[in-house]
Amino acid sequence: MGFPRLLDAPRQFLLCLLFTAAASAEEPSRAPTFFADGDLSVDAARERARGKPWSDRLTDLKESTHGKALVWLLTGDEEAAKAAIADLKAASADDGYGLGELGPVLWLPLAHDWLRDWKGYSAADRKETAAKIAKTADACLEFLKGTGDSVWHTSAPRAWMGIALAGAALDNAAYLKFAREYFENVYSPAMAAIDGGAVAGMSYGVCEGFAPAAHALWALRSRGYDGFAYAKAHGDWLAARLAYMAHAAAPDFTWQRWGDCVAGSRASLKEEARNVVDMLALGTGAAEGAWLSKRIAARFTANAGYHACVLPDFFVFGRAWPDDGAAPERFRLFGRDSIGQAYFRSGWEDDATAAFFKAGDYFDNHGHFDQGHFTIYRSGWLAQDSGTYGDFNAAHRMEYARKTVAHNTVVFGTDADGGQRIVNRQDFQDLADWQKKKRAQNFDGAEISGWHAAEGWAYVAANLAPGYDPKVVGAFVREIVWLEEGVLIVHDRTSSKAAPRWLLHSTPEPAIDGSAFTIATGVSKLEGRVLLPAKPRVARVGPGCLVDGKEIPPDKTADYAVPGAWRVEVAGGVEFLVVLVVSNAKAETTEATIVKDGDAVGVEVKGRRVVFRNEGNLPVTVK
Known part of the structure; x- marks a missing residue:
């Protein structure tokens, strides 16, 4: 049984469903499925899309290729399907699959899967798209097998995502095997070492690092591999990542200022963070995830924390979370x-x-x-x-x-x-x-x-x-x-x-x-x-x-x-x-006021006495 996958590259588009058979003229017809755990079926998603707040944002979905495909899947809008297929056919082999903005690596497999049962998506078109998807995966494989950027650089999870999505979309065992092994042997140990955090500023870390990693995990899970469970057993760093995102946001929902921090919406949680939170919350079950998602949605009521570029994730992962979430420790x-x-x-x-x-x-x-x-x-x-x-x-x-x-x-x-x-x-x-x-x-x-x-x-x-x-x-x-x-x-x-x-x-x-x-x-x-x-x-x-x-x-x-x-x-x-x-x-x-206790110095302030003793396991006393 096949399932969808999701992803979200930097200001690109996200999400994914995937299919069971290899993309070819002979592949059997079958409706895509949203989640490996059956959390949201296609029929349920269609029903939900008729009501608010999802119905208010269907038009915005058409701003991306896979969003257009999703509009067709949810509403039967054939004009949206035609537009998506035109985008697929126009995608060039020279678009820089995988290592730049990663648009094709994201939206080619998603749109391909969501359109697979539309009568206007011919066998020849599907074969052509499948070849392009394979090309993206090969470019990503070449990158990760080479001596390119660091495992902590944003290009690494984006390339890993491209391979995982292609493997799920094309039912390619070699891609899926590489994606699983890369996660267990390379990505997970590196992320566990930093408690799921970021190394070079949150605007890069979340939009271009955390998001594609979450999509890669859901792509693999749709093919029966639970990377969320693996991460929990190896440092529980995905749950830590949710707590990290909560702490890394200042009270005004802008990111803490360190490293290269871009301007605009990416300097905050306004548009490209809640999709990551929702994906991780669903995958880990961590209470901090539901709590943080509700906070973002309450803060940014105009878009519920979802920019149009990540909007497909809203239709798949967006939830009305219960009130039993828990704030991280302070x-x-x-x-x-x-x-x-x-x-x-x-x-x-x-x-x-x-x-x-x-x-x-x-x-x-x-x-x-x-x-x-x-x-x-x-x-x-x-x-x-x-x-x-x-x-x-x-x-x-x-x-x-x-x-x-x-x-x-x-x-x-x-x-x-x-x-x-x-x-x-x-x-x-x-x-x-x-x-x-x-x-x-x-x-x-x-x-x-x-x-x-x-x-x-x-x-x-x-x-x-x-x-x-x-x-x-x-x-x-x-x-x-x-x-x-x-x-x-x-x-x-x-x-x-x-x-x-x-x-x-x-x-x-x-x-x-x-x-x-x-x-x-x-x-x-x-x-x-x-x-x-x-x-x-x-x-x-x-x-x-x-x-x-x-x-x-x-x-x-x-x-x-x-x-x-x-x-x-x-x-x-x-x-x-x-x-x-x-x-x-x-x-x-x-x-x-300053206080001295032998060679130690300290402070009296706000009724507290703090002394730095410079010795012992805890070289400070606070009373």
Whole structure:
């Protein structure tokens, strides 16, 4: 018995059903089936399409080739079928199957399957389309068997998706076998190592990484292989991916700012995230999936979280989820020995405070040199990265936005690198290859050395020195304590040959008052209290994307303002202790004082006493 498959490439189209017999003139007639588990039959989908909200979006389905085919399957609209077949016939062997935007890799097998029983889809046309589908799979096979981009690069899951879909659509045992083995031997171990997270910014990670992987899994499941169960038994990283997506979204449903982050809808969950959530929620049964899908739908009522380019997924995976979903835990560390990303939240409400910390290894050239970077959000960004992502090779990105100086960490010296080592490679074929090259070529980024989550507070520590040039930086340890009262305490200990500067970027202009600074959005404010060095030099730098006084302007601002055009710089010592208090704009000023306990230093703030002891399994006490 055959089943449909789904996929969703970057701004492309998704979904899939597939069939049992090979695509040929002799293949038997049979209606496609939506899910391997029988969750939604074709007849049920047709019935559902007659009612809201699905009926409101049938016209939008016609914006993609496989969407047109799906319109015919659901409504019998033969004009839509004719248009889809015209697209199939026009598809060229030179369209770059599999490695570019991946349109044909996605919509060729889906449209082919959904149209298979239409009387106007001739045996000759089906044979021609089947040959094109095979060509896409062969291009993807050649890519994955070669020495191309890393397994963590978005091209890898897209190529894997192309092979899985082609195998399901053509009933090709060799394609299906390769897709299963690639998943078990290459993709799943690599994703388990990073707890299902992303390595180079969420706008790439979700639309071009998570989505095609989910479609590949459903394609394989439609042929009897349950990759969801395999992932659960090998780190449960697909369920972790759902929690990761929830944490990686700021309270305004934009993605946390790290790595290359594109502008527009892909900077948020507005249009190309819910389809991934729904696919993973159905496949894993994870309660966080239903919870997150309902949140996205409630936030974006105009489109229910589905752009037209992923709309076929809405008709297959969209659900009215029950109210028994569960929010993820508020403090979470992902990829302790890999990506090193820690998330903290006061809650999941729109006015909640969310913080993020990053200290991990290098995986992909869309990543930044931002070891130790943190962000803070409350009704607007209060601490964020600086710069924009326009052209990949533009001077603004290469010399500013990806460099350490554009992030909330410590720079040593005056250049943009700030002492961090620059790495340029993304050719890791699998997890073992990455580990081998990491050891042999010494491109460690940073190491999470401590993590503790307790009731009302959390702690993370990282050795950041491996990410810096050892000729410049001898030691750099950053410790962060998050208090649920809305306080982030940053403690840095450094040793270097160049003078260190502690950085924090913001879009609003900071107000400086001695050793204190304030960043206000009109709704919220961030109060900074510099307790170490004892005699700090606190300066305001900006506006602009400045390196040692020189402006490196953005090449594109797209549809949003240049973020992080101001920064606070703290100098005057080698140890930093900075208290960051988040509150509403009208809240009274919060006092923070330094405390000393022998050789240990700490803070008293908001009725809490936090002491960094620099020893033991948990080198911090919070009372």
